[in-house]
Amino acid sequence: MVDKDPGQHALDLAGDPAELGRVRGWARAALDGVPGVDPALLADVVGALDELASNAIRHGAAPRRVLLRHANGALRVEVSDGSPVRAEYRAPSTDGGRGLRMIEAYVDTWGQTEHDGGKTVWAEFALPPS
Structure with a gap:
C-alpha cells in the first residue's frame, strides 16, 4: 500500500479473486471519516x-x-491494470456481462484511459458540500 497524501490511497492487487474482500475492507478503512461519505455513499x-x-x-x-x-467535492476510484484491452459492455450471460451496467448504477460518471502498458478504468462520485 502506498499513500501519497491524506486524500489519496493506493493498493496493489495480485491476480487472485480471493483478495476482493481485502480490497473492500481497505476501501472502507481509507474512507472512514472522509467528510460527505455517509453509509449509503460508502x-x-x-x-x-x-x-x-x-x-x-x-x-x-x-x-x-x-x-x-477525494478532493474538490469528488471521490474518484481508479483501477489500473497491464492489459491494453478496453473494458466493454458484453451481453449478459451466466458467465458475466453485467459488470459495467452495475458500475453505472453506483456512480455519477465513469470512463477509461489508456496508458503505456495498460489502462485505467475510473469512476467518480460527487461528495455533498461540507
Missing part, C-alpha cells in the same frame, strides 16, 4: 470498486492497482 463506492477490481483481476493483466482520491 456502499456505492465499495460496490463499484469491488466490480472494477474484479474486472481487473478477471480480464486484466498485472500489474494491477487501485487508487482512491
